[in-house]
Amino acid sequence: MLTITHSHEAGTLIEGTAKGDGTAEILKGTGWRWGRSIGTWFVPMSRDRMAKLHVIRRTVEALRAAGFEVAEPEIDDTPRAAAVVEGDRIVRQGERVEALEAKAERKTADATAAWDRHMADVGRLPEGGEPIKVGHHSEGRHRAALTRADRSARRGIEAHNEAERAADRAAAAASTTASRYNPITVANRIEKFRTELRGYERRIVADVYDSERGYVPATDEQKQRRAEHYAPFIEQTRDQLTYWEKVRADQVAAGEATDYSRETISAGDAVKIRGQWRRVARANARTVSVETGYSWTDRAPYAEIQDYKAATV
Structure with missing residues (x-):
């Protein structure tokens, strides 16, 4: 029995799959990914978001068509408070930074060891860059030493490049949280949420298309249904907006951000x-x-x- 669950804390997951049972191909085809750290398949970008019902429905249909027994999905679309979401995000990012920094240290140590092996191989070559004596009994040994030195040099270069890439990823991850709370980024995010709220409000009262009359005003009943449909999205967006407005207010109070507006700026300034x-x-x-x-x-x-x-x- 396969069970698909969704919650804002965990995202959309599936339980009951096994390696080689044929579910992997179906899940990949319907937009799922394997989560090595959590040991199960998940829908990308589903954590702390409303369930992607179209993905879940398509997955259930594909699995059942292939002969798998799938229980009715268990969906909990109760959003978490924005402060809790951001706190968890910071913790996860900190753990990711630690893991990447540890990996960078291992790769650096590997690169140092690889280069040491190369220098040891170089040390076994004849001194002074002596050329190969063709036909001499030392020819085979000399060629083998050159081959070893060449291979170890390549390994050293590859190890060095891997260490640099790992260090770059660790540095990028370390700056992610700071970038997310950059004052301009915060202000842009606030405007984004305000735009989303205005969009929901427009959708609730938008005209509807009638095949005979064209676009006509929505009825009160239609507006009510839309309001009920969008209510969870509006609630979550307002909570996020409140959180980030508080962050910006704190930044302004601390002198980390400015608070200019049409009321303070005029033509000629x-x-x-x-x-x-x-x-x-x-x-x-x-x-x-x-x-x-x-x-x-x-x-x-x-x-x-x-x-x-x-x-x-």
Whole structure:
């Protein structure tokens, strides 16, 4: 019996599969991946998200068509608080950094050992770069020594490259959390969630298409059904928005982020964006337009303003 489960903490998983039982090909074909660290198949990008019902339905149909017995999926779409999700993410990322750093250390040690073996092989070659004496009794031994030195050099280079790649991955992983909480990234994420909420609100009240009359206003009943359908998505998005707004408020209070807006920036002011001072052409609702010295202007979100100077009278 195969059982598919979904929860926001664990994501979408399947239990009951076995190596060589024929499920791997089906699961790969329906978008699943094998999780070596968790020892089971999972749907990518399913943790802390609403269940991908189309993927689950397609998987169940494919498995049953192949003769497998599949229980009805067990789905718990209760979202976790954004603060809990982010806390878990930071912990997992920290564990990943530790694992990658340990791997980088092992690869570095392997590279050092490989290069030491190469230098030992080089040390066995005749001194002074003596050429091979063709026909001499030493010819075979000399050629074998050159071959060993060449092979160990290649292994040393490969080991060095692997060590560099491992170190780069560890460094990239170490900067992930800091990048996620970069003030500009946080501001962009807040705007993303606000846009998503406006999108849900539009979908709830959107007109419906009638084959005879074209697009007509949705009925109260239709709006109610949509509202019920989107309610879990709206709740989760609002929770995430609240969390990140708190993060940004803390960053502003700590002086790590600025809080300029249309109310504080006016045409003629000078603003510092990405290290350069520019004169403001217009203060828009969400962005500021700055002069370029040409016939056009550039726009940037208010979150990217690092400093400003009021226009002199």
